[in-house]
Amino acid sequence: MLKFKVLLLICVVVSTGLQLANSQVPKKLTSGEIYQQMEKLGFLGSVLYVAAHPDDENTRLISYLANDKKAHTTYLSLTRGDGGQNLIGPEISELLGVMRTQELLMARSVDNGHQMFTRANDFGYSKNAEETIKIWDTEKVKADVVRAIRTTRPDVIINRFDHRTSGETHGHHTASGQLSYELFEKAADPTVYPNQLPRLSTWQPRRLFFNTSWWFYGSEEKFKKADKSALMSMDVGVFFPLLGKSNTEIAAESRSKHKCQGFGATGTRGLQMEYLELLKGDLPPGKSDIFEGINTTWSRVPNGAPIQALVDDLLKNYKFTDPSTSIPALIDLYKKVQKTGDPFWKEIKSKEIVSLIQRLIG
Template sequence: MGEAVGGLGVSVRVLMIGAHPDDEDTQLITYLAKGRHIETAYLSLTRGDGGQNLIGNELGPLLGMIRTQELLAARRIDGGRQYFTRAYDFGFSKTAAETFKHWPSDSILRDMISVIRAYRPQVIISVWSGTPRDGHGHHQVSGILSREAFDLAGDTVRYPRSATNGLGAWTPTVFYRSARVFGRGADQPMPGTLPIDVGAYDVLEGRTYAAIAAESRSQHRSQGQGNLAPLEPRLDHVRLEVALPPASSRDSTSLFAGMDTSFARFATLPLPAAARAAVDSLDGARTEIARRLHLADPWAAVVPIAHFLDLAQRAAAGARGCAATGMPVPVCAGAMGDFATTMDEQVRRAKRALLLAAG
């Protein structure tokens, strides 16, 4: 209940990109999704079809099906969402050049841009550096294409709407690369990076985000993943590579430094009067929910949550030109697309909170 209500009013999105199931930084996903109530997703280029199977005889596409379900199970625990491209895991590759011989880069890049335009993240985090130090050629290509997708998602000349299922352009705000450290030194600051305390304790869950992440990681059973949650402090690190506007106008204290993450960023959108009034009332409605909410008596919050839901639905109805037959997500571009996606999220979260409050 507390987690559901905590997500009301949070309107930013993060997309992490890697090559395989188990590449994802589960600790960071958990911290963002559960600790900060931020919409967080992992895009795996492949489904892990080319790996080994430690729990059965299934290989190839059948193993890809198993690892798809393992990823979905992991996201149910850590709170993230899951996306894929059509890249096929053909087994170990030594270099990016070798991987590009097997992967049609333009098709995979189109898939990645389609996900970005549908999900509309403000922040993209690449798990891999895109250099030979990544080792596996798939990892290197993942790092290379992640940056290209960030740069091209807003380019409707190179990738018109028709190439991405009618989805309008979207330009993410910042691009980070993971700078994780494993083992000794994982709890120490790293110069030039943003440290994130992924080992913090969640009072509602009764355990740390690292412990939740360890359970999520353990879902990768076909790869023998999983271990006991670390008890010591845990810092995660990311390194800023691109920021729009440039990083000189930002500080380094938050993934979202310099961004307007409030509903106020929609103040200049041309919305119908009813939708505008609803948007302007959302913050007040959220404050009333916080005032009335008592976890021992969630029923007291039913009326204010229902009011927030009504406002979010009226606001969502004001998104012009965003609905398209057969499309489960808004198709409009730019700020209106951000608005439509955000209001849809608020409606979904408010419905869940209302169901929980009502018992």
């Protein structure tokens, strides 16, 4: 009997170990994917997308910003989705929040975005923003939103929900837009949550947008007829030849990670328009590039200007049939980046370079 129990224990340990090992298999990038990650090294722009729940985020736009614009793209989900339904298992409340947190992290690993949360509790459906603000520990949530802005230093913030239409959707949704709107300038004020300083520095984003779509207008018909002269618009249906996929196909793979919500999206190809309404800051004259007029090159950081040419050389000399030949240039780039004067971009780009070197040495 004892022998049997020991054998059983060994089986459990080995199979658990195998499962863990399996879940920790690193993502293996193709030569094309590595090149695309390398292109990111030359773009220094950050964007923060704000909504209330795991699954609120527009993965088409997040993937477009991360993979086509090459921006440092973060989704801030105020809650972890504990109050939702679970279509695939018995977990609800906190355990569902754990699942949905993991699903968001998996979604970001597909669309190359980053993920953050606040301490807002998903207590279930809320009729309007006023009720939500009353029930939430709102001071803590506000502090977390300001912390997210100071941590990700976004040039642009994009709200998923309209802050002006309380009662028309879940109260958490409207509240996410309201907090983002209210705190847009506050992250730059050193008297606001000074305990976050000096570990983080103050930060003023340049622009705030609302990511509108036809369903905020009631119908596609109404949206077609609506005056869009004040809106930015962009085709996020771009195709990535290096990946053999369209942006909307990547977004669909990302969206399909929300398994406990029963989501499974089919990718499409071709034109896919996204619309942004400016809420604060200056409207980019061309109305199609959220970073227009913002310096997103290495010259935005002290001692950074010479780095841009090194990244250009790295891309020019890249060998798709033998990516490992880029390792010496990446090590040299890493050393030079350490001499630049902006801790924020130094940390982000150093991590990206180290990750690339790890991929290249296998």
